[in-house]
Amino acid sequence: MINTYTAQVLLVDDKPANISLLTSILQEQGHQILAANNGEQAIKIATHILPDLILLDIMMPGIDGFETCRRLKNQPRTQLIPIIFISAKNEVEDVLMGFSVGGVDYINKPFYAEEVCSRVKNHLKIQKLHKDLLTSEAKMSHLLANYQHQSERLQQIVDHVTNGIVEIDHSGQIIFSNPAVEKLFGYTEEELLNINFFEFLVEPFAQLYQKKIAVHIESRDEEGFLDETLVEIQARRKDGSLFPIDFSLVKIAMAKDVYMAVIHDVTAHKEREEKLRYLSNIDPLTKLVNRRYFDQQFKKEWQRNKRGKSNENQMAFFMIDIDFFKPFNDTYGHQAGDVCLVDVANSIVSHTRRSSDFVARLGGEEFGVIITETSRQGVIQISEQIRSAVETLNILHSGSEQGIVTISLGGVIINGECGSAEDLYKKADQLMYQAKESGRNKCIVV
Numbered sequence: 332m333i334n335t336y337t338a339q340v341l342l343v344d345d346k347p348a349n350i351s352l353l354t355s356i357l358q359e360q361g362h363q364i365l366a367a368n369n370g371e372q373a374i375k376i377a378t379h380i381l382p383d384l385i386l387l388d389i390m391m392p393g394i395d396g397f398e399t400c401r402r403l404k405n406q407p408r409t410q411l412i413p414i415i416f417i418s419a420k421n422e423v424e425d426v427l428m429g430f431s432v433g434g435v436d437y438i439n440k441p442f443y444a445e446e447v448c449s450r451v452k453n454h455l456k457i458q459k460l461h462k463d464l465l466t467s468e469a470k471m472s473h474l475l476a477n478y479q480h481q482s483e484r485l486q487q488i489v490d491h492v493t494n495g496i497v498e499i500d501h502s503g504q505i506i507f508s509n510p511a512v513e514k515l516f517g518y519t520e521e522e523l524l525n526i527n528f529f530e531f532l533v534e535p536f537a538q539l540y541q542k543k544i545a546v547h548i549e550s551r552d553e554e555g556f557l558d559e560t561l562v563e564i565q566a567r568r569k570d571g572s573l574f575p576i577d578f579s580l581v582k583i584a585m586a587k588d589v590y591m592a593v594i595h596d597v598t599a600h601k602e603r604e605e606k607l608r609y610l611s612n613i614d615p616l617t618k619l620v621n622r623r624y625f626d627q628q629f630k631k632e633w634q635r636n637k638r639g640k641s642n643e644n645q646m647a648f649f650m651i652d653i654d655f656f657k658p659f660n661d662t663y664g665h666q667a668g669d670v671c672l673v674d675v676a677n678s679i680v681s682h683t684r685r686s687s688d689f690v691a692r693l694g695g696e697e698f699g700v701i702i703t704e705t706s707r708q709g710v711i712q713i714s715e716q717i718r719s720a721v722e723t724l725n726i727l728h729s730g731s732e733q734g735i736v737t738i739s740l741g742g743v744i745i746n747g748e749c750g751s752a753e754d755l756y757k758k759a760d761q762l763m764y765q766a767k768e769s770g771r772n773k774c775i776v777v
């Protein structure tokens with residue numbers, strides 16, 4: 332409390348009697364007293380100790396009180412210490428002089444103890460308020476600098492982040508958008524202020540989020556997510572093209588009916604996912620699909636075939652194996668073996684006709700083929716064409732009975748009664764081995 336505030340007071344007077352009288356008066360108020368009996372000494376003590384207040388006599392040997400005051404006011408370290416003149420010189424000019432050199436008050440000698448006490452008390456109070464003010468000003472300007480720094484940093488983030496940030500009102504009117512939104516949607520900053528945010532979203536999401544906001548306003552919640560989970564939805568650019576986004580909508584705390592949407596374009600992410608999915612289904616050497624993908628597709632085609640079967644609409648499954656492939660690798664090396672696999676794969680592919688037909692590398696030198704929507708005669712023709720095409724490649728193979736690379740093919744034409752997909756595999760595999768046992772370079776299709 333200011334009332335109980337005690338201070339360091341410097342008394343400056345060439346008369347020891349004055350010093351001792353003032354000392355006893357002010358000590359009684361609880362103040363700490365410092366004393367000097369001339370101007371130079373006063374300046375030294377004030378500069379060193381920085382008292383809270385100075386009571387300064389005017390007439391002293393050496394520099395007088397006015398000069399002492401002037402010097403104290405001229406040095407930054409002491410210029411804020413309040414100085415009260417206390418003097419027997421009581422002409423108006425003296426008083427005015429006292430104020431003009433920087434004094435805050437003037438007490439005439441002889442003085443009354445009460446007067447000294449209350450003037451000292453008042454100026455200490457003012458001095459304390461002044462100091463507090465300076466401290467708060469310093470704190471405020473520090474806070475302000477921090478705040479400015481932080482707000483500039485946030486601005487930088489909002490301006491440079493690749494996520495779109497949009498502030499909207501309850502109707503979807505855009506209040507603010509960051510530069511990323513212009514890039515993502517192809518609108519200019521001005522255009523964005525005149526369109527409704529929900530135009531960015533395709534249905535049913537536009538309506539869904541409009542409803543969410545309506546429900547939220549009804550609930551009078553002050554803050555919080557309207558949608559805590561990021562939902563992947565389709566967004567629409569100015570040119571009408573669509574792209575996938577992750578999207579979240581949040582109520583901005585403290586602002587009435589203002590919502591913030593954060594939009595993340597996930598096109599690149601989706602493409603990477605798609606590519607990975609594709610690569611995981613592809614044999615890197617022959618670029619054919621692998622066994623896993625083939626199995627999935629095979630089951631689908633088989634189910635479809637069971638439904639729409641007719642004589643002119645047959646489905647067939649071939650299992651194909653390169654004859655004497657191990658000796659080929661042993662003789663010509665694995666690199667030649669790889670080239671041979673690619674050539675055989677291409678030959679097989681070139682004899683499948685429909686987009687629904689397809690060929691897979693089932694593993695090693697084994698291939699699977701699905702032929703769809705062909706007559707029985709057509710199936711047999713295709714199997715023979717494949718066999719012949721590989722033969723015509725004329726790939727030299729000293730370890731083969733025919734001197735060139737050939738294949739054996741086991742084919743099953745599927746009719747409704749033939750058990751499971753696994754049974755078909757087994758059956759085609761058996762037929763393929765029959766083809767090998769009966770001399771190779773053969774197709775057995777039943």
Ligand SMILES: [Mg+2]
Nearest residue numbers: 345388390391
């Ligand atoms: Mg004197």
